[in-house]
Amino acid sequence: xxxxTQNPRYLITVTGKKLTVTCSQNMNHEYMSWYRQDPGLGLRxxxxxxxxxxxxxxxxxxxxxxxxxxxxxxxxxxESPSPNQTSLYFCASSLATEDTxxxxxxxxxxxx
Amino acid sequence: xxxxTQAQTEISVVEKEDVTLDCVYETRDTxxxxxxxxxxxxxxxxxxxxxxxxxxxxxxxxxxxxxxxxSTSSFNFTITASQVVDSAVYFCALSEAGGRDxxxxxxxxxxxxxxx
Numbered sequence: 602x603x604x605x606t607q608n609p610r611y612l613i614t615v616t617g618k619k620l621t622v623t624c625s626q627n628m629n630h631e632y633m634s635w636y637r638q639d640p641g642l643g644l645r646x647x648x649x650x651x652x653x654x655x656x657x658x659x660x661x662x663x664x665x666x667x668x669x670x671x672x673x674x675x676x677x678x679x680e681s682p683s684p685n686q687t688s689l690y691f692c693a694s695s696l697a698t699e700d701t702x703x704x705x706x707x708x709x710x711x712x713x
Numbered sequence: 714x715x716x717x718t719q720a721q722t723e724i725s726v727v728e729k730e731d732v733t734l735d736c737v738y739e740t741r742d743t744x745x746x747x748x749x750x751x752x753x754x755x756x757x758x759x760x761x762x763x764x765x766x767x768x769x770x771x772x773x774x775x776x777x778x779x780x781x782x783x784s785t786s787s788f789n790f791t792i793t794a795s796q797v798v799d800s801a802v803y804f805c806a807l808s809e810a811g812g813r814d815x816x817x818x819x820x821x822x823x824x825x826x827x828x829x
Contacts, residue, residue: 634817641722643821644804651815659816691758698808698815699746699765704758 603628607692607705614682615713622677622708624692632695633675634659634702635667637688644691650675651698682712715740717807719820726795727828733791734823736805740786742766747781747788748806752822758804764788792825800827 605626614620626633634649636659646659650669664686666678675694679686689709693702716739726732738747749761762772764781772779776793792799805820 632815636819641821643719644806644819646816646818649815649817657815660818689756693758698817701748701760701763702750702817703760704750707756 603703605692605694605703605705607690607708609708610706611709613711613713616683617681620679620682620710622679622690622692622710624675624677624705625673626675626694626703627673628694628696628703629672630694630696630703631672632697632700632702633669634693634695635665635675635677636691636693637661637686638691638707639688647677647690682710684712686710687712715807715809715816715818717805717818717820719803719805719823721823722821723824723826725826725828728797729794731791731793732795732825733789734803734805734825736788736790736820738786738788738805738807740807740809742809744809746808748808749779749788749790750804750806752802752804753798754801761790761803795827797827797829800825 608623631652635647636644638644645661648667650656691707692705695702718737745766747764751759778791780789802822802824804822808817
C-alpha cells in the first residue's frame with residue numbers, strides 16, 4: 602500500500618531536549634516536504650527536498666533541520682525544541698513539485 | 714512572491730445548500746499548479762484536485778466543482794447539495810514548478826460546517 606509514515610504520532614517533550622520525527626514514503630517520490638499546522642495559520646512549509654542530498658528552506662525553517670540521505674526518508678530534527686514549536690507536523694511526498702502530495706498522518710508535538 | 718488567500722475563515726450552511734469556498738492566488742510565474750485539499754475532523758489531509766495554469770476548464774466531480782479563472786487569479790471550489798460529511802477544513806495550495814524555488818504555499822484554510 603502506497604503510504605507516508607511518520608513517527609512518533611504524539612510526543613510530549615521539554616525545552617532543549619533534541620528530538621527527531623521520522624518520515625518515510627514507499628512510492629519512490631523525489632519531492633518530500635515538512636509542514637507545521639497551527640490554528641489560524643494553515644499549513645506552513647518548513648523544509649523541502651527535491652531529491653537525495655538536496656534540501657531547501659521553506660517559509661518557517663528556523664529551529665529545524667532536515668536530511669535526505671535516502672530517497673525514502675526525510676527526518677525532521679529539532680536540535681533544541683522550544684514551546685513555540687508546539688504544533689501539528691505533517692510530512693508529505695510527491696513525484697515532483699507540481700504533483701499531488703501524499704501526506705502522512707501527522708505528529709502532534711508538545712514542547713513544555 | 715507566491716501567496717494564497719482564503720478570505721473565508723469559517724462558513725456554516727444548512728445541509729443541502731450549495732456553498733462556494735474562495736481561493737485567490739498571487740504568482741509571477743506563467744506555469745503553476747493549484748490544489749485543493751480536505752482535512753476532515755479526523756485530521757488527515759486528503760487530495761481533492763490539481764489544476765495546471767494552462768488548463769482553465771472548469772471541473773466537476775460529483776457534487777464538487779472547481780472554477781479556475783486566470784483573469785481574477787481565483788480557483789474557487791463549490792459543493793452542491795452539501796452534506797454533513799463535507800464538514801472539514803479545506804485548503805487551497807499553489808506550486809510554481811520550475812519557478813525561482815520549489816516551495817508550496819498553502820492558504821490558511823476555510824473551516825466548513827454543514828449543519829443537519
